[in-house]
Amino acid sequence: MVHAHRDPALLGTVFVGGAIGTAIRSLLEDAFTVPKDSWPWTTFAINVVGAFVLGFLLEGLVRSGMDTGYRRLARLGIGTGVLGGFTTYSTFMVETTKLPWALAISYVVGSLAIGALGAWLGIRTAKSLVRVGETA
Secondary structure: OOOHHHOHHHHHHHHHHHHHHHHHHHHHHHHOOOOOOOOOHHHHHHHHHHHHHHHHHHHHHHHHOOOOHHHHHHHHHHHHHHHHHHOOHHHHHHHHHOOOHHHHHHHHHHHHHHHHHHHHHHHHHHHHHOOOOOOO
């Protein structure tokens, strides 16, 4: 199996997915702006939703079979590409530095805790919906 970083088709899949995810995030950030010095709800929601979807996607792919063919394309294109571009650690950190200290701490702790919960819920949801060995 060729490593993904050496396969131009797989690199292109990640690139296109990343462009799509970044565009969706940018549109959402523009559509749902928040006042300065307030909880960055849009980035928070994007990251929590992204964690849930990534947990669901990866668990579903693992349960459905080997990391080959369409599963590998989905993992790289949707997981690494779309969700990597959609979620944003850099914006999360920049927004944190602009918040008052107490709000910044609660934003970091809340984002990490709720993000982890979102990923766990995504995994649990996939476990309940995708049976081992399914090819759907």
